[in-house]
Amino acid sequence: MPDAIVTGAGIAGLTTAIALAQKGWRVRVRERAARLEPVGAGIQLSPNALDVLHRLGVPIDQVGIAADSVVLRDGPSGRRIATVPVSSSDGRGYRVLHRADLQRVLLETVSGTSGVDLYLGDTLVDLDADEGGVRTAFETRQGTTQDRSDLLVAADGVHSAAARLLGFPAPVASGATALRFIAGSNVPSGPAAIEAWLGHRRHVVRYRIDAAGTQNLVVIVPDGDPSVGPVVTWDPALAAILAAAEPVGSWPLLTVEPRWRAETGWPIALIGDAAHAMLPYAAQGAAIAIEDAFVLASCVSGGGSPADGLRRFEALRTPRVKSVLDRVAFHKRVYHLPRPLSFARDLALAVRSPTSLRRDLAWLYDWRASAGGDDSTN
Numbered sequence: 001m002p003d004a005i006v007t008g009a010g011i012a013g014l015t016t017a018i019a020l021a022q023k024g025w026r027v028r029v030r031e032r033a034a035r036l037e038p039v040g041a042g043i044q045l046s047p048n049a050l051d052v053l054h055r056l057g058v059p060i061d062q063v064g065i066a067a068d069s070v071v072l073r074d075g076p077s078g079r080r081i082a083t084v085p086v087s088s089s090d091g092r093g094y095r096v097l098h099r100a101d102l103q104r105v106l107l108e109t110v111s112g113t114s115g116v117d118l119y120l121g122d123t124l125v126d127l128d129a130d131e132g133g134v135r136t137a138f139e140t141r142q143g144t145t146q147d148r149s150d151l152l153v154a155a156d157g158v159h160s161a162a163a164r165l166l167g168f169p170a171p172v173a174s175g176a177t178a179l180r181f182i183a184g185s186n187v188p189s190g191p192a193a194i195e196a197w198l199g200h201r202r203h204v205v206r207y208r209i210d211a212a213g214t215q216n217l218v219v220i221v222p223d224g225d226p227s228v229g230p231v232v233t234w235d236p237a238l239a240a241i242l243a244a245a246e247p248v249g250s251w252p253l254l255t256v257e258p259r260w261r262a263e264t265g266w267p268i269a270l271i272g273d274a275a276h277a278m279l280p281y282a283a284q285g286a287a288i289a290i291e292d293a294f295v296l297a298s299c300v301s302g303g304g305s306p307a308d309g310l311r312r313f314e315a316l317r318t319p320r321v322k323s324v325l326d327r328v329a330f331h332k333r334v335y336h337l338p339r340p341l342s343f344a345r346d347l348a349l350a351v352r353s354p355t356s357l358r359r360d361l362a363w364l365y366d367w368r369a370s371a372g373g374d375d376s377t378n
Contacts, residue, residue: 001026001115002306004151005136007124007162009036011099012272012289013155014106018056019297020153021115028147029110030122030138032156036107038100041180041248042209042216044194045102047092048367049287052294055369058109064097065208067194069354074346075199078235082349085358086194088365096194096207096216102286124161127152129266151306152268153296155289158254160274166262171254174279177226178218178253181245185213197238200338202231204238205283217245218280226250253279258321260314267306269296269313276321281331284324284364292317294369324364 002025006013009031017027044067045053045060053060072081086094110116122145126137134152138145154162158171194207205218219228219242232239258276262268272289279285295316300309337345349357 002150002300003027004153005030005134005147005149006153006155007031007160008154008156008272008274009033009107009118009120010155010157010272011102011106011286012274012293013153014103014110015052015056015058015290015293016153016155016271016296017116017118018058018106018109018113019293020301021113022056023297023301025115025151025297025301027116028149029116029118030124030147031118031120032123032161034121034141036103036120038098038103040099041182042207042218043097043099043102043286044207044283045095045097045290046086046283046287047088047094047365049290050095051092051368052290055294056109059105060095060102063101063105064095065211067094067096067207070194070196072349073195073197073235074342075197075203075231075234075238078197078237079346081198081346082352082357083193083354084361085354086361086365087358089358089362090366092365094365096209098209098214098216101210124156124165127162127165127268129262129264129268134267150267151300152266154268154270154274155272155293156274158256158273158277160270162268163256163259163270163274166264166268168259169257171256171277173223174253174255175223176220176253176279177223178220178251178280179226179228180248180251181217181219181242182248183215183217183241183245185215196335197231197235198335198337198342199231199234200342201336202229203335204231204234204242206238206241215241215245217241220253220280223252255279258318258325260317261310265307267310269300269310271296276325278325279328279332281328281335282324282364284328288321288324291320291367291369298369320367327364 006029070084122138128135133150197204271292299313
């Protein structure tokens with residue numbers, strides 16, 4: 001039985017562990033945190049991600065709520081610009097939920113999956129490889145532990161220890177910061193949709209994350225002014241929600257150039273934020289990490305050596321992720337236009353039907369992975 005070490009027990013790491021185990025791998029997930037705490041706030045899962053989770057048997061429909069569209073608004077006035085449906089062309093849905101709830105159902109699935117062991121408080125400090133596979137060293141609560149595996153999967157985030165040990169460049173600042181808030185159900189919930197208020201160099205996203213009406217808010221601001229600043233003078237409805245919201249934290253938004261595997265040819269893969277830290281302008285960070293996990297497991301389980309599988313994995317994921325990153329960059333530009341350029345944007349969006357706007361994202365949301373790991377856009 002082939003065996004793998006996965007560094008990181010976040011969304012990417014846990015999904016990878018499930019996917020590999022279901023392909024017949026023995027998996028050890030090693031997480032540097034001594035305990036898994038609920039981190040972050042809301043998260044969006046588009047149809048491409050939900051398809052993978054359903055295939056893996058993750059009970060994702062038990063948490064969060066369904067969303068049917070994104071309502072784009074002018075930030076200062078609150079005026080509705082356009083409504084963009086978020087289902088796939090074949091009707092697969094979209095969910096919004098708390099990140100902690102996603103982690104919980106992933107952990108429950110891991111616990112019920114044969115062949116997966118989870119270790120907490122393990123920090124990767126060294127790695128090497130030989131003909132027998134990958135040699136790793138972890139600092140644990142009991143001291144330094146040596147381990148060996150046929151495959152190492154770095155799913156340890158944008159500050160990946162594995163990427164650093166492999167000599168990849170450190171992440172760089174994107175120039176923006178995400179301020180996250182949670183508001184209780186006493187706040188007016190608005191339409192059953194995700195809402196985004198667009199403004200110059202700033203935007204705000206709001207959506208419910210549970211049936212009780214709990215609100216998640218994300219305020220994207222420039223690094224040089226990491227506060228809600230002028231946003232509180234925008235749409236009075238938005239200002240009222242923010243006034244009642246509790247801050248969750250502040251996250252500088254970092255990027256890395258995509259990197260998929262060790263340049264040495266060692267059987268080491270990078271996925272999720274460790275591979276391609278994705279800015280939140282298309283709400284695809286978690287979704288693409290989930291895709292990565294499924295495709296990786298299929299590629300390294302289809303015969304041949306792990307190194308052969310990783311070359312196939314890179315070939316499949318590179319064009320897909322490039323297209324998503326290009327869309328993220330496009331959204332960043334369009335969302336943050338100053339006046340009067342924003343008026344032209346609003347007019348161009350307003351004259352289009354919801355159906356035509358959905359077609360713009362069909363290539364993204366309609367994606368499915370075949371059982372063999374091939375990318376498919378249907």
